[in-house]
Structures are given as C-alpha cells and as structure tokens.
Amino acid sequence: MFLTVDVNDKRPLYQQIIDGVKALIARGDLHEGTTLPSVRQVAGDLGVNLNTIAVAYRRLQEEGFLTIRHGASAVVSSRWARAVDEDELRQPLRTALTQLVLAGRSDKEISAAVQQELEFLHQKGDSQ
C-alpha cells in the first residue's frame, strides 16, 4: 500500500495523509487490524516533521479509524467512521455538489462523475 503526497496539492500535507489513509480503508486496501508504520518511519521516509504525521494519525484516531497505543504503532481499527449525524456526514457531499453546479455541470454530468468516483472507490475492494 502506498500513499502519494504532492506539494502542488492545495490541501495541507497532514490532510493529504488523512485523506489517503481513509481512501485506502474505504477501498479495502487497509483492513481492520493492519499495522501502519510508525510516525517516525513515515516522517523519515518523506523527510517531513514528526508533528505533521502525528497530527494526521491523531485526527484519524479521533475519527475512529486508527487505534494508537503509546509506544506502539498505529493499527487500523475500523472501516467505518465513528457514528456521526447523517446531516454532518452529507455536508462535504453538499459542498462538492454545490461546487460542481456552480462550475456549470449538468445534473447528468454530476451523476456520472459521482458514479465514476464510487466505482473507483469500490474497484479494489470488489476485486478482493
């Protein structure tokens, strides 16, 4: 399993890591119980500050995706996020849909794009 980070990406580095790990979990590439590399290892491999990776891991832990034991590595704890309000869950989708509508995309095009993204998300999981 690999995680790509890009300096041209508008998201901060820790957010890229959070999103990358979540995508791998959603696709089924990272199963429950999988041990992730330590903060030191990821930071060393990328050449970034330890805190950047620590923040990303902490956020993932807060959202219920990781379990971090003191002195041990992080373990993927669940494929599902901690139970959150349905409205809260849909909020990012609404934001993305609004941006697509404002960009002039038709409902049909938006539906196709959503379908495409869903297929990409499930591609790996289905093949296993």
Added chain:
Amino acid sequence: MSAHTSEEWLLLFIIALYVIARVFFLARRFWNQPLNHGSGFFLGVEVAPGFYTGEGVGWLKRYRTMLLGEHLVEALALVAILVSGRWILLPSWAGGTAVFFPAIIIGFMAYTRAKLGANPPVRSSAVVSLEARRLGDYISWPAELLIAGIIVLSWALLLTHRGVRMQWNFPVVFTYVVVGLLPFKIGVVRNSFPLPSERTEEHHRWEEANRRYSLRVLDGMRWIFIVPLAGYALIKGWPAANALVWPRWLLVGIVLAVWLVLMGILIRGSGGLAAMGRDLRPVGSWSGPFRPARLMMPGLLAWFGAWFGGLVLLLVFFRR
C-alpha cells in the same frame, strides 16, 4: 620463502581465493558500475543524453583509472609482504583493503555527486509505503543474543586466563567492530527514501531487497570477526586448547567457511540487485518535495563516521 610451513601454505591459499574474488568483483561489478542504470546515469547521477560520447568519456576514464590505481596499490603492498615474508602484516593489509577500497569508492561517488549531480531533478510528488518496518522483521534477536553470549563468554575467558601472554588489541578491536555494526544494522532498517510515483511497486521491491542484502552482508562481516574472537579467547584462556594444533585449524576452517558464504552473498546479491534495478531510477538521484537527493540518512552517515573514526583511533592506539 623456500620452505613453507603448513600455516604459510594455508595463508597463500586464502590469499589466492581473496585475489580471485577481488578480480571477479573488479571485472564483473565495479568496472561498469557507473553504467548500472543505463546511459542516462553515471554512478547514480542523472546525466544529459549524449553524455557518454562527450564529457562522460573523461569521467569513465577517471573512474576506471581510480579503480585500477587502488587495486595496484593493494597488489604492490601484498607482493611486498609476500616477498619480505612478513606474514604478520597480512591481517593489517586485509583490514586496510577492507577499509581503503570502500572509502575510495564512496569518495569518488561523493565527488561525482558534487560535480555532476549538484542540481538533481526535483519532483513535486513522492510516494511512501504504508508497510510497517519493524526491527524484529529484519534483525534476528535470538541470533543477536547468541552473538552477545559469545562475546561475553570470550571476555570472561580472556579476563580469567592465567599465565598466558595476551595481545589485547585483537579482542578489543574485534569486539568494537562486531558491537558497532549492530547500530549500523538498525540504521539500515530505518534508512529509506521517498519512492517515485512511476513504477512505485518495483522501486519499493528493490529498496526492500537492497535492505535485506545489506543486512546479510553486515551479518557475514560480523561473523568473520566473532569466530576469531571466540577462537582467540578459547586458545588463550583455555591452556589445554593452547597446546593443541587442531583447534587453530578448526578456527581457520570456520572463518574460511564464513568468508566463502559472505562471498556467495556478495556475488549473488549484488548481481541480483544490479539486474533488478537496471531500469529503475537510482536511489538519491532525485529530490522529493520535502527531502533533498542524498545517498543515505544523515544520522546513519554520522554514526558510520563516528564508528569508523573510533576504529582508526583504536588501531593507532594499539600501534603505539
């Protein structure tokens, strides 16, 4: 040198094996090493198309002259020792070549990177593996415990010996080398690089293979020092063994066997790695978005420098 003793014949046999191994590595591994990654690179540094028909001719010539010069110096020193019959200098010669040759190669690589690779390509993206690298997956702790046990027992024997003349330089230097290479192994496990976004899986496999190969080589080197340490302690610390001849032969046989295994690892491993990495981008030939191009982690380099400096100081101290 007209009438050789059996020990001298054995030494000549070992030297012959060593010379054959060095000639093999010179011809098969080092001679064309700058071209390992094809004509787009020189010793792991990215070069412009047509480099080898222009500027590269001179670079290749300098590299090969350096290689031949180093081997010539080693050969002349060996011939001088053999002709003068001063066998006692052979371990110093062997140790000197083991240190001198890598130092020359690394020095030339550093020079190449400073001159040719001063401005490596910078990538905006980098890939990192999410596989956890645990020390226990690479380092056998039972084997390390065995090594620690052998060292402790050897020193216990040496420190409790009675009435035998002891040369403390051997056990001290050998212990220093063996113990000092354990942190280096840990550093090798931790040493890593961001992966390029193209052919990521292959680059990752190569890096993993290189890591395991380096650890096997380091282990082989350590056993070459552990066996004589234990043997020396046994012979010096156990009067009965000191009087016998066969324990010495057994010791030489074991060291030779370990050396042959190490040669096997080096020949197979280096060949396999070269073949595996031929079409891949060499490690340290590009800068990641957050990390400059470099050959190894600064911490590992600093530790190696300190360890090597300590070794030189020890050798100087015992020479006085």
